[in-house]
Amino acid sequence: MARPRVWLITGATAGFGRAVAEVALSQGEIVSATGRNLEALQDLKNIYGADKLLISPCDVTSNQQIVNAFAATITQFSHLDVVLHCPGYAVIGEIESTPEEVARKLFEVNFWGTAAVCREAVRVFREQGSGGRLLTMSSVAGYMGLPALGYYSASKHAIEGMVESLAKEMIPQWNIKISILQPGSFKTDAFKNYIFLPALDVYSNPVASSYGMRKYMEDGSFLKGDVTKAASQIFEFTKLDNPPLRWQIGKDSVMAFRKQCEESLKESESLERWSDNV
Numbered sequence: 001m002a003r004p005r006v007w008l009i010t011g012a013t014a015g016f017g018r019a020v021a022e023v024a025l026s027q028g029e030i031v032s033a034t035g036r037n038l039e040a041l042q043d044l045k046n047i048y049g050a051d052k053l054l055i056s057p058c059d060v061t062s063n064q065q066i067v068n069a070f071a072a073t074i075t076q077f078s079h080l081d082v083v084l085h086c087p088g089y090a091v092i093g094e095i096e097s098t099p100e101e102v103a104r105k106l107f108e109v110n111f112w113g114t115a116a117v118c119r120e121a122v123r124v125f126r127e128q129g130s131g132g133r134l135l136t137m138s139s140v141a142g143y144m145g146l147p148a149l150g151y152y153s154a155s156k157h158a159i160e161g162m163v164e165s166l167a168k169e170m171i172p173q174w175n176i177k178i179s180i181l182q183p184g185s186f187k188t189d190a191f192k193n194y195i196f197l198p199a200l201d202v203y204s205n206p207v208a209s210s211y212g213m214r215k216y217m218e219d220g221s222f223l224k225g226d227v228t229k230a231a232s233q234i235f236e237f238t239k240l241d242n243p244p245l246r247w248q249i250g251k252d253s254v255m256a257f258r259k260q261c262e263e264s265l266k267e268s269e270s271l272e273r274w275s276d277n278v
Contacts, residue, residue, distance in 0.1 A: 004028050004029045004030050005024075005029050005030065005081035005082055005238075006029070006030045006031075006032065006073065006077045006079055006080050006081050006082070007020075007021070007024050007029060007030065007031045007032065007081065007082045007083070007084065008031075008032040008034070008069065008070065008073050008080055008082070008083045008084075008121075009021050009024075009031060009032070009033055009034065009083075009084045009086065010034050010035070010058055010060060010066075010069070010083075010084070010085045010086055010087055010117055011034075011035055011060075011085070011086030011087035011088070011137075012031070012033035012034055012035050012041065012086070013033075013035035013036065013037045013038070013040040013041055014035075014037075014040065014188065014189050014190055015086060015188040015189065015190040015227065016084075016086050016137060016181075016183070016186070016188065016227060016230070016231065016234070017033075017035070017084065017086035017087075018040070018041075019188075019227045019228055019230070019231035020084055020086075020231045020234050020235065021033050021044070022044070022228075022231070023228075023231045023232050023234075023235045024235060025044065025047075025048055025052060025053065027235065030051075030052055030053070030077055031048075031052070031053055031054070032053075032054040032056065032069070032072070032073040032076070032077070032080075033053065033054070033055050033056075034055075034056045034057065034058035034069045035057075035058060035087075036057065036058070036059055038055055038057060041055050050076075054072060054073060054076050054077070056068070056069045056072050056073075057069075060085075060087045060109060060113030060114075060116065060117060061108050061109060061112070061113055063116050066116050066117055066120050067120060070120050070121070070124050074124065074128075079128055079130065080124055080125070080128065080132055081132050081133065082132060082133045082134075082135070082238050083117070083121040083125075083132065083133070083134045083135065084135045084137075084234070085114055085117045085118070085121075085134075085135065085136045085137060086137045087109060087110075087113055088109060088110045088113075088114075088137060088155075089106070089109065089110070089190070089193045089194060089195070090149060090152045090194045090195070091103070091106050091149075091151055091152055091194075091195045091197065092148050092149060092152075092194060092195065092196045092197065092213075092214060092217060093148060093151075093195075093196070093197030093198075093199070094147070094148055094150065094199060094200065094203050094210045095150040095151070096200055096202075096203070097197050097198065097199050097200050097203065098150070098151055098197055102151075102195070102197070103151040106151055106152065106155055107151075107154075107155050107158070110152070110155035110156065110158075110159065111155045111158045111159055111162070114136055114159050114162070114163070115162055117136075118134060118136065118162070118163065118166055118178075121134045122134070122166065122170075122176060125174065125175075125176045126174050126176065130175065131174055131175025131176045131177070132175075132176060132177075133176075133177045133178075133179070133238055133243070134176065134177070134178045134179070135178075135179050135180075135181055135234070135237075135238070136159060136163050136178075136179075136180055136181065137181050137183070138156050138159055138160055138163075138180050138181060138182050139152075139156050139182060139183060140182060140183075140184055140185075140252070140253050140256050140257075141153040141156045141157075142156035142157060142159060142160045142180070142182055143157075143160070143182065143256075143257060143260055144256065144260045145157075146213065147208075147209040147210040147212075147213045148209075148210035148213040148214050148217075149213065159180075160180055160246075163178060163180050164180070164245060166178060167245055177242075177243055178245070179237070179243045179244065179245060179246070179247060180245060180246045180247070181234065181247055181249055182246060182247065182248045182249065182253055182257070183225070183230065183248075183249040183250055183253060184225055184248070184249065184250030184251070184252035184253035184254075184256070185222050185223050185224060185225055185250070185252055186223060186224075186225035186226070186227045186230060186249075186250065187220075187223040187224060187225060187226070187227060188223070188227050191220045191223060194217075196214075196218070199211070199214065225249075225250045225252070230249050230250065233249065234249070
């Protein structure tokens with residue numbers, strides 16, 4: 001009988017992180033759950049013993065806390081098989097409406113936090129000699145820019161570029177498999193962490209695309225996907241022998257991705273002749 005896999009899940013206190021942690025534990029696997037609000041994991045701690053669940057503090061803007069979380073996992077369980085990185089949040093505001101300090105703070109969590117976790121995951125997987133699977137959470141905004149979500153989209157684009165480059169840097173013998181998850185709109189409690197900024201007067205016109213996006217997002221009713229079902233699919237995804245680099249989760253993400261690819265290809269073909277003999 002195969003031994004249970006050991007997971008390290010960042011952002012396990014809510015959203016996708018929490019949902020996947022529940023699925024993994026229910027399937028008999030071992031979870032090292034990290035986050036900032038550890039009280040949110042107390043119910044799981046009451047169900048699962050220390051041989052199945054480790055809870056550690058981890059603010060992904062702190063490199064030391066990231067290193068400590070990985071070290072605690074190895075100390076407790078001797079090895080690590082799967083890392084799922086989930087922390088992130090959105091700022092809703094036009095590029096002009098978003099103060100630079102707000103955008104920089106967003107990048108500290110969404111991009112630099114992801115980069116730090118990825119670096120440590122790769123190091124641990126390589127040094128333990130058996131490899132592992134690294135999954136990072138992106139979004140529809142990782143492959144298309146969205147009005148009123150410019151800096152959020154930029155942070156997700158940055159994540160995708162970095163993670164794709166990292167995946168290409170892996171030497172096959174390390175057996176480290178890296179994937180980017182691109183979920184659509186799922187109903188999670190992460191919505192309460194969204195930051196809605198006031199629009200500049202010039203964007204208060206209903207014809208502005210960002211005006212429509214703000215109205216669309218203002219009450220969270222657009223979040224329709226079932227995160228519990230998605231978590232079960234993510235669990236199964238980690239069993240694939242040769243996982244793809246990118247995976248769109250949810251029909252809305254699949255359709256948006258296809259539309260983006262079709263429009264990009266059409267645009268490229270329309271100007272292809274301009275590159276002849278250049």
